[in-house]
Amino acid sequence: MELECLQEKPKLVLTYPHKSYFNRIGCLSLVIFSFIVMWVLKHLMRYHTDFSDQMIMAIVLIVVPFLLWFMGYYLFLNGVKLEIYENEVVQYYTYGSRGRSILHFKFKLEDIEQIKTKNRPFHCLKMTIKIRNPIFYGLHKKKLNKLENVSVILDRKKSDCFMQEIEQFHRKQINEPI
Template identity: 50%
Template sequence: MKTDTMQDEPKLILTYPHKTILNWIAFVTIISFSLIVMWILKNLIHDGTDESGRMIIVIALVCIPLLLCLLVCYFYLNAVKLEIDKNNYLKYYTYGSRGHSVLHFRFTLEDIQEIKGSKLPLGCSKVTMKIKNPIFCGFCEKKIDKQINVSIIAEKEKVDFFIQEFLNQHSDKV
């Protein structure tokens, strides 16, 4: 018995652009901040005075949590993806451990009640949508009887195309 695992190619995929200048700036900032903190800690430990001991505590309480927060934001900034297939069904994915994407919600363009786009620097835009009654795709499919909000950061051109597609779909209904 064979199962058909072939799926249709999506019409549009909205996901964080991995190769942007913003990504490189964030990566370089995190690395340089890490090296500066380690260099300061090394010099303070080498001094061994009471003042250096206090500075080590301050760095441990302020800079290291800040660095960890930056790392988490950097690694999970691109943790969502929205696929639109040819039948105008939308699939909202998040990335699980080790880069495997997990399907969370499925809905149609008609389920979107409100859509907002905001421009971000370096050729990116953010789409925020209010979706009524999506289908949760966890262990079993279940229709959620409430409104949810989802946000995606993607390339500006793809976001503009998606919003235009949504507006065309709603203008055809009226």
């Protein structure tokens, strides 16, 4: 089954909308803000007064950690994706070092217990899915006998496609005789 799953393409991929308008503005503002901070630090270092020294310490201790936190948040927090295949298998990936996807969980659509959605700005949506007994792929493959939560931030149109897929699956399950 694993070789078959590797060869087929997913019919739906849910991931953070990397090329959205919000991301272009966010990336550009982080770059501009970092250049402004570097420019201010460069000019404050020319003056050797007590006030300039205090401003340099304030910028280094307050502004630079915030800038680094926002860069990390922007680059790594939303680096997850959910792939749905034709055989109702769902795979949950996170991005590891150097941008490679790492498979964390694999489960079937029937294992989904609950789906919660929360609106985010810029036409995005945070979807939290509770999964019953997923298969964990870490150092070795292991079936977890507990309820796991996974979260994905995605475009609202993609979430509508996913919800339709879930509804079709449940209709098919109801209509099939046992």
